[in-house]
Amino acid sequence: MFKKLLASIGVGGAKVDTQLDNPRLYPGELLRGRVLVQGGSADQDIEKIELVLMVEAEQESGDHEARGALPLGTVPVSGRFTIVAGQTKELPFQIQLPAETPINALPHYGRPLPVWIHTDLAIDSAVDASDRDLLEILPPAPVQTLLQAFEQLGWALASTDVEVGTARAGNVMSTLGCYQEFELRPRGGNFRIQEIELTFIPQGGNTHVLIEVDARFGSDSYSVLVMGPDYAGRDWVAELRRYLPL
Template structure:
């Protein structure tokens, strides 16, 4: 009886460990792994196991921005069950990353962008146990191609962050409650443009790109382009030269 009481308040209770098969992946890929639950000193009722895809996002608060954890999606790994004292239970899972999952495996000078899996082990009548596993989200082929084109023209990635809100490019809108911005700066300086910000929105078999240009002398402006299934055969450096005063 005393052991059960200790378990109910989190002393000697169940532990959770989420083991990822492929923590290095791209938006749209399938994340696989297993959640391992190790029983404590007494039998324990678990209400559920849930995995939540999280990102660190910025939101305006008054005259400044506040960073916080924002959920992008979740899956239920297990419903209610009992883990016996000393027992080990494994629960395999598959979680497809949304196509708009922010990308953080990019070299830049800004603050690292955290994307992770939060494991929630909901324990009946007790404080929940949790686990956090970082993901390394690499760029899609479309994002890599456009960044390479900017690099060819002398523009490198300086920083990237995620903003709470909705981005729109024509009739296409972001769907996760947030969107990623990638800030580019000219290598060696640029007389006319101070910085460029990119937002990528995948939509069906296309990737739409919003380009925000910050002019040194005012008159900031936007451009947009669509990268279709034939994107790999196009010269994006030439396309950028046609659209921007680079």
Template sequence: MFRKVLASVGIGAAKVDTILETEHLHPGQKFQAKIHIIGGNVAQDISGLQLALMTKVKVEGDDGSYFINHVIDKWRIAEQFTIAPGETKIVPFEARLHSETSITELPTGFNQTHVWLETGLDIDLAMDPSDRDYLHIYPNDAVKTCLMAMEKLGFALVKADVEKGFLNASNFHSVSGCYQELEFRPQTRSMFGIQEVELSFIPETHQTHVLIELDRAFRGDGYVDLTIEHDQVNLSQLCDQLERLFA
């Protein structure tokens, strides 16, 4: 009885460790992992095993902006089971990253984007031990080419973060409850009178949508958008498209 009471307050509790095949991924890419559950000093009933894809999102409050954790996607991996003292269970797992997973690997020194997988054990009447594995998320070819086009047009990426909410345009909308903003500024005086450009990407299987917020010196803020087909990614054409949208 005493050992069960100890377990219920988290003493001698089971632990979980997720081992990823690779931490370097693209949005929408499949990933594989092995989840190790290691028993503690006493037998414990585990209500389930969950894996969540997480990021930090910026929210606005009365005292300014601050960051909170946000679940992009989650999976229930195992149902109820019992882990014996000192026992090790290994659960193989495969899933696909959400297509709207934020990009962490960007050419800017001020990148507030963090993405990780968090594994948790649901233990009846016990603490919830968890395991956090940070991911390196790279842009797809469409996003990468768009970044190159912005540089070619004289804009520098100065900041990246993730905000809470949804993006909506005439022919697309986001679904993850958060969106990434990439902030660009002209390296010299902009011929378009643009002071700042913010890009947000919504990748799908065969295309990537781009919502563009333009901050112009004399006309204020405005939104335009475009869609890049993945089989038609072309730097020169994209530069021409962006120039027309900025004019």
């Protein structure tokens, strides 16, 4: 009885370890892995195990912005079961990442953008245990194509962050409760434009791009372009020159 009581408050209790098979992947791809539950010194009831896709996002608070963890979606791995003392239980899983999952596998000068899987192990009558596994989210081909076109025009990626809220590119809106901004700066400076911000919103076979031009003098301007299935055959350097005052 004493050992059971200790286990119920987390002393010598169960442990959880999430192992990812492919932590480096593209938005929209399947993340595969397994959750290993290791029993402690006494049998324990596990209420549930869930995996939560998380990102660090910025939210305005008064006159400043605060960064915090934002859940993008939750996937159940297991319902209630009992883990026997000393037993190891393996629970395989597959998670399809949203197409709008923020991208963090890009070289830039800003601080890193964490994207991770958070594992919740809810133990009966005890504080939840947690596990955190980082992901590398690669840029899809349309994103790479447009960033390379800006690079040829003298605009380099300086930083990227995620904002809490909704972005709109024409009639298309983001759907995760947050959106990612890519901040581009001119190499060697630019007299007219201080910064360009890009937000990519994939929908169906198209990628909609909101472009904000931060002017040094006067008001900012906004443009929207659509990269369709034929994007690879288009001259995006010429397109950007036509869209923007570069």
